[in-house]
Amino acid sequence: MVGRLLVRLSPAVLATGCGGSSQAPDADDAVEWGYEGPGSPENWAFLSAEYALCGDGRQQSPIDITGYETGDGASITFSYGGDATAVRNDGKFVHVDYGPGNTFSVGRQVFELRSAHLHSPSEHLIDGVSFAAEMHLVHEGVDGDLAVVGLLFRLGGPSAMVQGVLDAAPAAGARVTGGVALDAGGYTPEGPDHYRYDGSKTTPPCDEPVDWYVMRQPKTISAEQVDGLLALSGGPNNRPVQPRGGRRIILGGGPS
Numbered sequence: 001m002v003g004r005l006l007v008r009l010s011p012a013v014l015a016t017g018c019g020g021s022s023q024a025p026d027a028d029d030a031v032e033w034g035y036e037g038p039g040s041p042e043n044w045a046f047l048s049a050e051y052a053l054c055g056d057g058r059q060q061s062p063i064d065i066t067g068y069e070t071g072d073g074a075s076i077t078f079s080y081g082g083d084a085t086a087v088r089n090d091g092k093f094v095h096v097d098y099g100p101g102n103t104f105s106v107g108r109q110v111f112e113l114r115s116a117h118l119h120s121p122s123e124h125l126i127d128g129v130s131f132a133a134e135m136h137l138v139h140e141g142v143d144g145d146l147a148v149v150g151l152l153f154r155l156g157g158p159s160a161m162v163q164g165v166l167d168a169a170p171a172a173g174a175r176v177t178g179g180v181a182l183d184a185g186g187y188t189p190e191g192p193d194h195y196r197y198d199g200s201k202t203t204p205p206c207d208e209p210v211d212w213y214v215m216r217q218p219k220t221i222s223a224e225q226v227d228g229l230l231a232l233s234g235g236p237n238n239r240p241v242q243p244r245g246g247r248r249i250i251l252g253g254g255p256s
């Protein structure tokens with residue numbers, strides 16, 4: 001798979017590698033996925049056979065949310081209130097993990113909140129417009145179905161919830177358990193209006209399907225907090241928008 005990568009990457013990208021070596025590639029040369037350089041999003045599908053969907057998938061996320069329909073979708077309900085069980089920093093994201101009891105319901109379907117993380121700038125666009133940051137609330141249903149709720153942040157006043165994540169973030173590669181006072185109640189959206197579409201995970205292996213619910217009303221985040229997020233992730237950590245294809249986007253949740 002490394003040979004395939006070398007074939008597909010541009011000369012400019014190859015020049016950043018260990019030039020001059022005549023050794024055959026081995027496993028140690030595998031490029032890790034990321035957001036710049038050889039591991040950047042346009043190359044994800046070529047980094048590993050397991051990442052094929054990042055290139056071949058037909059319902060990839062994020063997307064530009066535009067041309068949506070006003071639907072009569074099922075009502076959604078958030079019942080958040082428990083503290084986190086752990087905070088992890090993988091060098092790209094700070095993940096805040098939750099145990100059972102924080103639920104997101106769509107009609108009669110119930111999903112448990114598993115973890116939360118932040119991207120900056122936003123991954124989804126609304127009518128072509130980017131936002132300062134986007135939080136992803138990753139949920140799992142009883143049958144393993146994934147439902148992700150996206151919370152958009154525009155520049156404005158500081159977010160107590162984001163500050164809590166920044167303050168709790170351990171060093172890259174570290175994980176903290178116990179005494180993590182990050183109440184999931186802080187993630188509760190500003191209102192019920194949301195955009196619903198069929199998508200994927202936005203990081204390798206780009207699994208499909210994921211039920212996406214991007215909340216319409218943004219929260220606010222300060223410029224200093226955006227700087228804090230970028231410092232933690234080493235720079236922007238947003239995947240560019242993907243082809244929408246024939247997918248429908250339904251605006252639901254309440255009167256607009």
Ligand SMILES: [Zn+2]
Nearest residue numbers: 117119136202
């Ligand atoms: Zn995400």
